[in-house]
Amino acid sequence: MTGRTTPRHDRHTAGLLRSIYLPRAVAALSSAMSTYGIPLLVLATTRSAALTGLAFALEWVPRLAAFGWAGAVVDRRGAAVVFFLACLGRALVIAAGVVVLLVHPAGTVASVTVMALAAITGVLTEFSYIAAETAGAAAGRRAGAQAHRVQAVLLGIDQTAILAGPALAGLLLLAGPPRMLSVITVLSLLAALLALRTPPSPVVPARAPKNSTSAGLLSGWRTIRSLPALGWLVTGLTLSNLATGFLQAAGPVIVVNYYGQSTTAVGLVWSAAAAATLLTVTVCRFAIDRLGLWPVGAACAAVASLACLAVAQAPDYLSYLVLVAVLMAAEGGMTVVLRTLRSRLIPPDRFGSTLSATILILLLPFPVAGVLTALTPPDALGHVITACAVLQALGLFLAFARLRSDPALRT
Template sequence: MRSRVGPRHARRPESTMLRGIYLPRSMDAGAFAMTTYGIPMLVLATTNSASLTGLAFALEWLPRLGAFAVAGAMVDRHGTSCILRLASATRAAVVVAAALALPQLESGLPTTITVMLLATLTGVLTEFSYIAAETAGGVASRQVGERAHRVQSVLLGIDQVGTLAGPAVAGLLLEYTGTAGMLFTIAVFSLLACWLAPPQYAPGRTETPKPVLGGLRTGWTTLCSLPALGWLVGGLTVSNLAIGLLQAATPVIVVQQFGHSSADVGLIWSVAAVASLITVAVCRRAIDRWGLWLVGALCAAIAACGCLAVSLTHTYTAYLVVIAVLMAGEGGMTVVLRTLRSHLIPQTVFGATLSLTILLLLLPFPLAGVLVATVPPALLGHAITGCAVVQALGLALAFVRLRTLPGLRGHLA
């Protein structure tokens, strides 16, 4: 930290990281979590259909995948502040328009179409803002060198706090204030993210920017040159099929099979976020002592065991506990991924490579929505078990391969 002695313009405020990185990330994380978990609950409350809920989950995630084709390159070209402000402001306008329009529409097809369109638009805008905020966090991580995992653990903690509060708040607002209350709250978080977005955390730019659609090619080339990151991303992509299936199926399982409310759906993910937050805090110190690989492998084993146990639960309380264990393991693996990513990806192509890695990680989510839309509710347990087996095998292969890669002692030991 710089001394306060010197001219005013030369001082570096102690609150730079808080004001420049953590606060805007917190606001965007709140909007992200409420959108991700609130929209499927809104669809189920509106239609009472498991198939439409799964379809809404798929429609929410498919456009997000398309957004990654351009989001990273846009951030590399225009900087984090510009993209974060534009995406957040547009998202606020979209949800406010939906909040005003939905009470005027007839129930049935018009309302269903409107909510599906809302899921599509907010999905695209949320991923643009997320890529911008994540890129700013990557820049900050590189600036602190060997303490990058500490910055990443704080950023992941912020995301998990959003996941903690977002589903619970969305469920409660939907239960007691209706659609308008939930959507207006998303708008408030979006506007705060827009207002707090700092100009000083723009990524490094090349003198001759690449075409926007060239971002995926740039990211793929970079990922192929980093085998450690490639194997870790591959393992987590397989794991995310099980995670996505649980996210899409939980409203159906909790409301229709366990007979609980949408507020109880939000409570599950809030408790899971608490477990993940605790894991993140533990991993922050554990990585210092035992290294990335050992911590990541242990978290992968916990996540796999938790997912395998989901189909054995038959009560709401047991389901809540198992989901919390699963997400605790996922939280630890995410710290490992973010730390390795911030160390290995060159700054000049960070946005493009980041967007590609997240694109790969999110590919299973729309597939999970399609599974929920097509598999009868009575057979969801079997589908979850199958995905859990695939998850365990994928994570085991990824971490065994990581252990044998040469030249990674400084990052994985």
């Protein structure tokens, strides 16, 4: 019996690598490249700060609209099928964009093409993300007592993709927009092919009502309102996300036009931020064990607020890069606090709907930030960053002041 146990474990680990980890890694890299690379592509193609901000909004508005729908489709059709179709669809759409840009490298047709890519890839990325998360959760359940190790690997894959994706997209853009898009196409197609190895997940046996998505989000919203600690933390982080979202949307304009750097430098900012976030998340896990949730969360909130206020006054590119990395690292620490609190407070029978509602609320500031960037003259971006930083500091201060005596963060 002992002789049969080890080979079975080995087969399980190897199976996870081929069926879960590898498809997730390739899809995450292509998603990160398209999310950060397409706004850069818009700036390089149109030379317009307004259209760059609008492209950022176009990436996020359809994603938010498709959020509940994507979850319902995954539940009905299975994660493996949706993951395959989303990655394949993204590969085909971007390949079509490559052809158009080769024929029309500039002008109205090129501008319309890159804006359409922003919207369509945003939707397909959301579908692939929800499907990948569902497949990862199923793998964790199959792992039993080793579920936390599966989730740790998946989190590391996502952070590594965010680390490498923006820098790679910016570097490839120097060789021309078609080459950058061609690489994203190949990665998306590879992810689709690897998705064929992903084991099918159980689907809902009976079709849910047509309004099940909205009903689920409404149930999640009611659960958030019934948990004051969770509601205050989500409110503070939502206001904080307006500041970080604006920095993401305006980043290409700030780095390229204001600091005079290349598009590669834009990617390096977010790669440095991802590396700092990955380190902070690891440190916060141990800090929470020793100090508790509230001290760690309050410290991260203070650091994030100060860093965002300082970003608006950054005198050069290097200081801007460091301050953005510090800001995003502090945001990562607060995310650890949110996830821990979420797992403690949300009832298991309402966890899925409440999780969807929480993520939807936290992502709402991103399209707003894109629209705000499109409407702001380039010379006034620093003033808007300062205003967002003040709003962020106020929201986080009120949230953590309210949570100081809450037993949920003192346990």
